[in-house]
Amino acid sequence: MKGVALLPDTASTFAQQVDLLFWFLTAVTVFFTLLIAALVLYFAYRYRRGSTASRAGAKETDLRLEIGWSMIPLTIGLIVFVWAAKLYADAYGPPPDNALEIFVIGKQWMWHLQHPNGIRENNELHIPAGRPVKLTMISQDVIHSFFVPAFRIKRDVLPGKYNTVWFTPTKPGKYHLFCAEYCGTQHSRMIGWVYVMEPAEYEKWLASGGEARPGALASGAGTMAGVPTASLVQAGEQLYKQLRCNACHGAADGQRGPSHYGLFGKKVKLRDGTVVVADEAYIRESILRPLAKVVDGYEPIMPSYEGLLDEERTLQLVAYIKSLKKPLQTAEVKP
Amino acid sequence: MSVAVAKPGEVKHNYLNAGDTVLSWLLTTDHKRIAVLYLVSVTLFFAVGGLLALLIRLELLTPQGDLMTSENYNRVFTMHGVVMIFLFLIPAIPAVLGNFLVPLMVGARDLAFPRLNLASWYVYMAGGLIATWAMVNGGVDTGWTFYPPYSSSYSTSQVTLTIIGAFLIGFSSIFTGINFIVTIHKMRAPGLTWFRLPLFIWAHYATSVIIVLGTPVVAITLLLVAVERVFRLGIFDPALGGDPILFQHLFWFYSHPAVYIMILPAMGVISEVVACFSRKRVFGYHFVAFSSVAIAVIGFLVWGHHMFTTGQSVYAGMVFSLLSFLVAVPSAVKVFNWTATMYKGHIEFRAPMLYVMGFLGLFVIGGLTGLFLASLATDIHLQDTYFVVAHFHYIMVGGTIFGYLAGLHFWWPKMTGRMYPEGIAKLAALIIFAGFNLTFLPQFVLGYLGMPRRYHWYPEEWQMLHVMSSAGAALLGIGYILPIFYLLWSLRNGAIAGPNPWGATGLEWKTDSPPITHNFEETPIVTEEPYAYENHHHQEEVASGTGASAAEG
Amino acid sequence: MVQEQAQQKVSIQFEDIAQQNESYIVGMWTFLVTEIMFFGGLFATYLVYRVANQQTFWEAHRHLSIPLGFFNTCVLLTSSLTMALTVHYSQRGLRKQQLLWLLVTIALACTFLVVKGFEYHHKFVEGLIPGANFRFEPAEHMRVAQLFFSLYFAMTGLHALHVVIGVLVMTILTVLIAIKHPSVQDFIPIELTGLYWHFVDIVWIFLFPLLYLIPR
Structure with missing residues (x-):
């Protein structure tokens, strides 16, 4: 048996915050468990059949008591609810602007x-300490879940829909990465390591194209050495041209299709009058299933790319x- | 027959000796006999589920996953879940104790629809046998939750057969639920008003409402998965146009309330036993009764707390989280009331009472660790880890099974006419309590460390905790085997019980043990409040000769 | 008022005929609640997908025949009326009228099934049966259209199954009444069947607009 x-590990800002709540809840649990256990044992002993303890004044019900012990769990529950909801909204909400984006x-x-920058890794993730990291995740088959216990972070990875989560690692080290949603035969082997590195070391790692690796590697894992590492954006640009997306989507809104310049993060009005925010999920859906959300003022003419693009190329x-x-010369005109 | 010994030369009629052919059992419409049929069946399935659990714990003794292949391990934990939940926990208390006691407690000669009751057992057996058939013909590896698209498009195991089995078992519990609702509404004895009903009946009424409202939804949902799997219709698989998250919503809409289907009847048992062995009316009767109803109602609104990490909207998460904290309140109210019932009682340490005391401790832990999972931020970390596994075993084993065993011992004399052996029963209760805690306390730590559920392999540094847990499981196994032997032994050799060995109140104790076929010689008339132990106090103490010197309040 | 007639046998578990009758009625209502939840799961699934794919669902629903659907709605509504008449005469103990209206109800139910069969056949010819041979124009809509037809067949199929069960039960009752079997001497069996039949009817009242009348 190796170690106990x-x-x-506590290796993210979120982990520190969650732990505080965790230990508060643990204290509540221990307190009430001991309280009930003590009362049960004490009553059982003192009022055992045949004991001489006075039973005078035993009641059948007491409204004040009932209200009292309804309010105690309610109050504790409400405190924990607010405390936890705040942290939750942060972790699953939008990340800070300087977040490092990993797909x-x-x-x-x-x-x-x-x-x-195009570096790809399998079952390993190298990230710098101290900088927020945003993960945009999708599954190619069944539901998985990205779980790094040291960060107290978990997010399901769904087929057909992007999910995001962000965190700020604080402590350099090597941490477990698990799949937490049961996904079939080798579920317990869908694991890996997250390496949190000092920023300087991380820069070195980046510069070497992911070759400089501290620490031992799990077999079969690692950066795919030798793969040309065009950055994601460059690869996407090539694909964009190859698929002739620019034929309809130009620098400005055209007759056939709206422009993609400055699209990300913008609010888009749809034909049916609803307004959606153009996030990753919207862009993905509009590529694969263009008819699901047609932009106001355009005809539903775009062909579907479903089945033509795998998740990586998407x-x-x-x-x-x-x-x-958005090109600088175009004036900011609100629609 | 055993009862013949009671009065030599005179065989008293009762439901057990009303017919001794196999057919007289298989075609019976007597709720008590159907309860016995269920008792035998759920015990068999419990043994199967228990053996599967032992296999899991054996495998997890070592981190390398060297006992079986991952494929087999996945099948074993899936079938452990399917068997324990659908074939044991859901029917255990309602279909065995409930079936036996609901008509007795309301003073009726049988349930409203005796043939429907028998049909329920047959449908249960058909479902159970189909599930067993699936098990021996390759098994199923989706987890008992059947999440698509894995279950509908990827798994190569016997998903469809198992779903058909689960579907049928669902219908058997619907039949039982309808029967209880009608019986409790329409067949109460004269004078037995709603607030004179035993809390066991209140609990079963709330349970039946959940069964009737929830089970059909999961039935149709599982059916859709099977249809998607067989005909490649696209309903939940995103590759076919569907949404896998919708499945989770529909599934948990039933399966969270299903937790209350499993625990509420146990709470009913606790109320009966704690009152009897404290010689006191259950403290805050109305609050305990209505908390069952509150749990049934709010329990339907909290399903989304199984899905905090799936990507449902943050606001939906908050609503479900808040409601989950609310549903904790009625459970807490019950615990406080049971504890207060013991205050200034005359407590007798019989085996059922030991189980009740164990229940109180374990249910508190199980309930409070639920707060960790209702709380959004901690759930992100703990969801799908061993923390969840430990939490629900504290509720399901520490709650439901302790309640079941308490009830089984408490009403064993009523069901069989014989007393169980007290000493060894107490020993078994202690072993189960110790073994249970040793098994599942380390799992809370494992979960906090990050050990995910359904893992065949795990990092070496967690082995110590797993070894502790496996050792506990062995002890727990011994604890479970004991009752099977001494209860069977008592059928022949136990002391004759008489109609009311505990000096308990309630209509079921006013008839013979075992009861006659139609329960009562004549319809009883109820004139007193429930748990009127103060009325029975004097005569009982004189009779039992305990020489109590208690001051009367 | 209920006419004096041969009373049903009271089963051993009941105190009297009133308790027995009430129990059966409460039991039937409880059963219908489970049925509502059963269909409810399907309706919820349908609504979620329809809200998400309003446009494509509209495209797909144009392949359903509104005239046939409307005709079937009328047929079922009429059958509810004839069922109500059956119950009415049953409570009065008028055996002949009871038989007559029961037979009319069965005939209407069969009409519904035949029309439904034509609709299904038409879908089959058009290649609108979900599965490997599913065809839909325009092709971009195929995936979601298949979802629509999956739900269409699941919902109307389950409903049709309920109609078939209704026909079987009513046929058995007809025979029993015709031979004056003691188990149908009072109105409770008909009353219960009536409740069931109205439920089947109401489900269709929801299905028809949801599936056939989708606004653009």
């Missing part, structure tokens, strides 16, 4: 991760479209 772990593809039974396209900023 009783406490998990994650889950498939039976491996993790495939892509850095913005990601590249999404990354490229995200990178298209």
